[in-house]
Amino acid sequence: MTRGARLVVLGKQGAGKGTQCVRLSHYLAVPHVSTGDMLRSAVKAGTEFGQLARAYMDRGELIPDDVVMGLVEERLAEPDASRGFLLDGFPRTTVQAKALDEMVKPNSLDLVLDLDVPTELVLKRLSSRRVCSTCGAIYSLEAPPKLNWTCDLCGGEVVQRPDDTEPAIRRRLDLYEESTAPLLKFYSDRNLLAVVDGVGTPDEVMERLIEVVEAAIRDKR
Numbered sequence: 001m002t003r004g005a006r007l008v009v010l011g012k013q014g015a016g017k018g019t020q021c022v023r024l025s026h027y028l029a030v031p032h033v034s035t036g037d038m039l040r041s042a043v044k045a046g047t048e049f050g051q052l053a054r055a056y057m058d059r060g061e062l063i064p065d066d067v068v069m070g071l072v073e074e075r076l077a078e079p080d081a082s083r084g085f086l087l088d089g090f091p092r093t094t095v096q097a098k099a100l101d102e103m104v105k106p107n108s109l110d111l112v113l114d115l116d117v118p119t120e121l122v123l124k125r126l127s128s129r130r131v132c133s134t135c136g137a138i139y140s141l142e143a144p145p146k147l148n149w150t151c152d153l154c155g156g157e158v159v160q161r162p163d164d165t166e167p168a169i170r171r172r173l174d175l176y177e178e179s180t181a182p183l184l185k186f187y188s189d190r191n192l193l194a195v196v197d198g199v200g201t202p203d204e205v206m207e208r209l210i211e212v213v214e215a216a217i218r219d220k221r
């Protein structure tokens with residue numbers, strides 16, 4: 001099995017990053033570092049920081065760069081991340097991408113994956129997405145939990161994310177085009193970018209991701 005990879009997964013909201021990152025991080029045995037999950041935990045914990053973050057998140061706005069960069073820097077300094085990591089939802093702006101370069105020094109990232117899904121499909125997926133309010137497991141109107149919107153994994157209540165409403169979805173997709181899409185060029189100029197077709201069943205997409213990651217790591221060795 002491939003170990004020690006330092007990866008970033010990019011892709012529009014609803015491209016399937018969360019689902020695929022959970023699986024890929026298990027496969028690679030590296031921590032899944034999701035800024036969205038970290039921020040949602042802070043919101044849930046009701047800390048002062050969580051309340052501040054919530055105001056941005058519910059509107060679909062980005063949290064200020066320096067705040068998110070501080071969170072990620074602390075997380076990547078934890079011992080488990082020294083063997084590699086899978087970043088999901090970070091970086092989202094060029095300022096964050098440059099900061100990440102500094103954080104991983106003297107190493108560099110191994111690969112940046114762009115999970116590519118057409119906008120019409122992500123709009124459809126986001127409006128039907130439902131998540132467990134306790135453990136974050138992802139469901140949809142088409143693939144609901146077995147029992148009455150109760151999570152199959154932990155029994156938590158399965159709900160719609162407050163930022164999966166139509167105005168917030170539109171704002172997040174606009175911000176993706178404005179702030180995050182330029183990262184594709186940033187990483188392709190550094191020869192780190194691999195675009196992976198994100199349309200298909202979760203198993204099909206996972207197979208494609210593993211193939212690309214294994215090939216990139218092999219080339220580096």
Ligand code: AMP
Pocket residue numbers: 013035036037039056057060061062063064065068088089090091092096163172
């Ligand atoms: P996600 O679960 O990745 O879609 O993130 C949910 C929300 O958290 C986003 O809409 C932003 O408000 C915030 N967020 C997550 N990651 C970042 C980031 N790297 N920079 C700024 N805001 C972020």
